[in-house]
Amino acid sequence: MNEPREHGLETRGLGRTHLHVTRLGLGLAALGRPGYINLGHAEDLDRQYRREQMRAGAHAVLDQAWACGIRYFDAARSYGGAEAFLGSWLASRSVAADACTVGSKWGYRYTADWKIDAKVHEQKEHSVERLREQWPESCEQLGDHLDVYMIHSATIESGVLDRVDVLEELARIRATGVAIGLSVSGPRQAETARRAFEVEVDGGLLFDVVQATWNVLERSAESVLRDAHRAGVGILLKETLANGRLTQRNNEPEFRTRREILAREAERIGTSIENLALAAALANEWADVVLSGATTPAQAIDNVGAASITIDDQTQSVLVELAEDSETYWATRSRLSWN
């Protein structure tokens, strides 16, 4: 699996790092554990929850994503077996370290014990102790494939961006050649990202990469991300289908009108709701990687189709009307049930 990057997906440099990425990447949040908040997660997994079944399922999606040209993969310590599944896939397919780009995250511990109805699925701690514990664990699973290490869902309130011991430890990891980043979530994601881009250790900027939520319902980070891109920060977009809310599966009554608008526009340009939403994310020139959250090989194939869709001004003007205010968006997300 070490063939040169000859595939249909556009490739580019990731901000000021030395890394190269495909514009479409694959995230493993939904592939690493039985429970997740994406709308149809249980059906996607066909309720095949044994660890070997989940590993095989993740490998099948990774195989399909690779065959479609995807060369960026995103995991986290807290995504159940995601790092282990990705690591065993990279090894079993003999993928060379420079044949793809891999990111992972620290800060949450997986606590669901493979149960869907767990009381606490993930436990967050942005301390230097947690970083020192999880960095070697990530290295053990991903070895020299690990290119980007991110704080998982950094927030202003957690104080992580002011913790000198954490920032210095991250700078030490950066000095080994790994790009350092953070993911941001919640109604203050833009503010958190802006604050992070000012963080310096030993007179140099610390953060090379940010992963933020952007989709046609939640655009609040847009101007921060555009500025950061100009300044050389690598930009990764997550939750571009709003955890499945921007798919045909979304039957929320309050979404009906917007779903009809999406369906009409998708039909007009000859695509599906899902690919319209993904193509809208890809149309942001300032975004280096748009993560697909495909949970089945069929979804991976389907998602790749978004890369060949052009979003014109007419479509933009329809989509821009669908945005929610950020507080509403994140309150709705927090009500999604684990399944």
Ligand SMILES: NC(=O)c1ccc[n+]([C@@H]2O[C@H](COP(=O)([O-])OP(=O)(O)OC[C@H]3O[C@@H](n4cnc5c(N)ncnc54)[C@H](OP(=O)(O)O)[C@@H]3O)[C@@H](O)[C@H]2O)c1
């Ligand atoms: N804080 C963080 O750092 C953070 C948070 C979240 C995500 N992420 C990263 O971002 C990645 C992507 O985010 P995400 O998976 O949470 O959300 P997403 O991309 O918004 O949603 C993905 C979901 O959309 C549905 N879908 C995809 N293609 C489809 C198709 N063709 N037809 C119908 N439904 C389709 C599937 O859900 P169904 O189950 O409904 O089929 C899929 O699991 C994650 O894997 C993770 O790597 C990071």
